[in-house]
Amino acid sequence: MQQIINFLIRNKTFLLFLLLFSISLLLTFQSHSYHKSKFINSANFLTGGIYKSVNNIGRYFNLKKENDILLEENNRLKSIFFNTKTNLLKQDNNDSVFSAKYKFKPALVYKNSYSATNNYLTINKGERDSIKQDFGVITSKGIIGIIDNTSKKYARVMSILNTNSRINSQLKKSNHFGTLTWNAESPLLVQLIDIPKLAPVAVGDTIITGGRSTIFPKGIPIGKVVSFKLDETENYYNINVKLFNDMTSVGHVYIIENLDAEEISNLNNPNE
Amino acid sequence: MNNIISTNIARFIVLVLVQVLVLNNINFLGYINPYIYILFIILFPIKNNRLLFILLSFLLGLTIDLFLDSGGVNAAACVTIAYIRPVILKFVFGTIYEHQTVKFNNTELGQRLTYFSIITVIHHLILFSLEVFNTTKILLILKKTLFSSIFTIILCVLITILFSRKNK
Incomplete structure (x- = not known):
């Protein structure tokens, strides 16, 4: 027992560091999953x-x-x-x-x-x-x-x-839908994935929200297709979408x- | 002694406010922001209670996280640099540090620059690794670390020169 207490006292700085570091890591991991970052957010x-x-x-x-x-x-x-x-x-x-x-x-x-x-x-x-x-x-x-x-x-x-954002969206001219994600590279471009290969995609097409989620009504404009290519499995398109909104x-x-x-x-x- | 405490409290508040209200809106070339709030950790008195120092650094990082909605990345980076600061001080200043007589205003510019750079780069590397949190984007992490570090170091050195009192 004596030894344990001695050990704690000798390494108190390191232990405090470890404790605080793990708390911050925990908060970080929580913030990487949607709906879990309850404590540390700017809405207070x-x-x-x-x-x-x-x-x-x-x-x-x-x-x-x-x-x-x-x-x-x-x-x-x-x-x-x-x-x-x-x-x-x-x-x-x-x-x-x-x-x-x-x-x-x-x-x-x-x-x-x-x-x-x-x-x-x-x-x-x-x-x-x-x-x-x-x-x-x-x-x-x-x-x-x-x-x-x-x-x-x-x-x-x-x-x-x-x-972490995933928003259901679709092509305006056909009903092929996919998921809107972001690859963290440019604030002007977002990525639309999981659009099937059969969909008629062309540069300049408008992307709108799909009515499949309960969050957004169908038909809110998102952006325009600037480039697209097939993903690794060759079955789905990865589409770069330029936002109508200036998010900056x-x-x-x-x-x-x-x-x-x-x-x-x-x-x-x-x-x- | 009282003077030191009040200076540090004022520094804490001013640096946090400047950081979140001004510097995080710079976004030079889209993503480069200086993080000068670590000046608090860099300039913290050397004769100190290490436990208190680490705790304060954690609070500083957490406050910044609160404003920036970044989970706990700033807190993690701050705690780390606060913990390893003595090692860096010993490495950079050598014997002067051993005698506990380092005054940042009196040190050579070269030594000060090395000290600032090491702390800044470590801080930014942890910060951006945790923020991006994706091993496939190592290039993005390194790019952000490099450019933001340069920006931070230049600003930190300029600020310390501007606000240093001349000791006669």
Whole structure:
């Protein structure tokens, strides 16, 4: 017993180092698997608060650009609205309008990163605004990511520029679907894998989200095909997709809530 | 003594804030960021309680991780360099360190540069290996380590020169 205590005292520095090092390794491993990095994330009152106060100053410098983006989006929505043959306003009594499937909420990005291999964003909406895990996040141009952690006032979004991110997506012109991943090389390009060899892929094709997940509705634009090649098994395409979004500068985003998500997941896991 | 404690607390807070609010948004050429918060570990007084020093380094790394959503990679790298710092000090400064009389302001630029470089490169190598965490991307790790290290070392040396008090 004496010897053990002596040993502990003699090597206390090394043991402390070992302990702290293993704690940090544990945290690191947790952060590499989706939904497990609970403790260390920027959606808490301290980091969220600091990012908020800095953002309050910084956002004035982007007002002009944000205005342009909003104007562009308004313009697009107006042209859709007034050019549809059936005027939506007259259908107000129709039930299909009221049985909305998706709920949208605007939010502001406080912190964005794109140079690491696992990137996250912090936004200014949290549990207080009934934001939960697994809601989708988009901008007017394309998708951003999925909510992965929430606190009272803030939420953390797992960006599509994250090597753990897997998003169901498909070609716009045919229904061949695959998985959107990122190889950590460029913040402008993401990779679409598992598209079958039979699919008619061409450079310039548009990639959209597939309706197979409960997170994103079908048809949200993602990007354009810039190059593609067959993978090692020669059965599937690996496609490089250039994002419509500039992930290096994101200001305002929309959070999508799928109101049917719970029902669908209950159907798929009847045992729970 | 009080002076040393308050200087170090101030240094801790200022370095963390500068790191997360300014330097992590540089993204030079898309991925090169300096990590100057390790200046806290580099410049920590040499006469110290090693347990406290390692614990503080861990806290520093964890704070940075909290802001950057990086799990525990910064904490791991910081704890490691804090633990092996005496070895590096002995290697670089030799007998002066043995007598516990190293003052960073008085050391030669060459020695200081070697000391900074060794610590920075070790820190960055651990940081990026854990962050990328993929053996097939060793080239990416080395590339990030090399360029970020150069950036960090230059900034660290400049900052220590700028903020050094002239001892007469």
